[in-house]
Amino acid sequence: MLFQSSTLRIFATLLIGVVVASLASNGVAETRLRNICRLKGQEENTLQGLGLVVGLNGTGEANDRTTMDAIARVLELLGSPVGARAHMDPAAIDELKKIKNAALVIVTARVPGTGARSGEQLDCMVSALNGKSIYGGQLVFAALRGPNPQDLQIYALASGSINVEDSDVPTVGRVHNGCQMQADVRTPFYLERDGAKYITLVLDRNHASFHTAANVASSIREDYSGYYGDGMRLTQNGQTMENQFVRAVDATNIEVRIPAAYSDEPVQFAYEVLEKVISEEDAEARVVINKRTGTVVISGDARIGDVVVVHNNIVVEAGIAVEFTALADSESANPSLERLVQQLSALKVTDAEIIEIIQRINVAGKLHAKLIVE
Incomplete structure (x- = not known):
């Protein structure tokens, strides 16, 4: 039925x-702006590089040339004549095929949106390119570069004991505080254009909409209009135009010109804007x-x-x-x-x-x- x-x-x-x-x-x-947006430029950055894991209990693999080269390079850095000879004698590097306690890995570290300074330590993830497991292994060395392949600068070095967090995936692990920054990674939160400084608010994906962007721009305009004079300014050709110190560029981005009163304190201005309370009506x-x-x-x-x-x-x-x-x-x-x-x-x-x-x-x-x- x-x-x-x-x-x-x-x-x-x-x-x-x-x-x-x-x-x-x-x-x-109602909510504070910092709960639904971030400042443009304050994004996470990924550092990555190749590394070598040793100390494995027969679960590694060194029968490919890349892994053997990595082993030879580490031995050379440690002063071993085997490493130095391997670069000149192909037969010598073939001897490294017998090694079963090493594996080649990709090492990845995430730099937070606020950046990182030289000497700071971050966690890093280790993912094996070969071998059966990296459980119990030691990351010997990895030089990490930035996401831009054209940038050859080494931003961090990684090493340390690997913790395999999921026994069902023994080829992936974490090294706690194993990545030490060798160079500063800065994430500027404002840009300078035409003699003025600007910040851009980027709405989170789940909050981005034309309605929310217009609402945020209107709220900032209402609170800070007194900092920008009479609302008019001269252009280069001598004509006047409305002083658009804040505008919703699209459904995600709201651009705000930093007032002259905050020119030397952009951090304070960014803080005040992000602490603003706005309504979420008609979401x-x-x-x-x-x-x-x-x-x-x-x-x-x-x-x-x-x-x-x-x-x-x-x-x-x-x-x-x-x-x-x-x-x-x-x-x-x-x-x-x-x-x-x-x-x-x-x-x-x-x-x-x-x-x-x-x-x-x-x-x-x-x-x-x-x-x-x-």
Whole structure:
């Protein structure tokens, strides 16, 4: 039988209404700018290079020329005549094939967005290019360069004991504080142009939208307009134009000119801007689905249009005019979630079925929200 009962139809309609209708009250949420954006230039940088791991219990491999060259180079640096002879005598380097306690690895270290200074120590990841396992091994040496292949400068040296964190993946490990910086990596947070200094706020991917960018620019303009004179300035050809000290470049970037009063204190200005509290009213409606965990997260005013969905023994009917009212705050600390759980319990609808129904509504073009499937 396709329809179990009219009662089931009503419950299903309420259920999907709760899932895709607006669950939030009409209150305006607030947050600090630093929670939703970063300063351009403050990005992570990756350092990487080839390294040699030794001390393996027969799980290494040295039967390729690259690994043998690496072993020979390390022996040469340690003053061994075997290493020096291997570079001149091909037969000598072939002797290194018998080594089973060494492996060639790629070493990677991430420099935080705030940069790093010479002498600072960072964790580094070690990934084997050959061999069966690097468990119990020692990273002897690795010279790390920056992400630009044209930049030959060595920014860090890495060595130390390897900790294999996942026994199911014995070819990947971590060296705690094994990467020591040899040069400064600076991440400037402002740029100079036409005699002025500028910072650029970059909205996080999940917060980027034209609405949010315009809202941030408007808020900064309102708070700092007094620092920029009468709002007019002369161009090079003598014409006047509006002084656009802050502008939303696109849905992600907001450019702000540092006021003259903060010219010698750009850090203070950046700090004050990032500490600003802005409203998140009328945020973009989104429905985020994680199929693996069966989680559905709804934000903003997510609604559905006029649609009928038939799925297994469930019929979902919804119209544009349908609205659902959340329970009052006095009834529950989290009324929307509680109401949704109660509907699920009454219908015995699985998470997978709920997700499938929402996706079908989206395919039909009746989900008035951005659907994100993880």
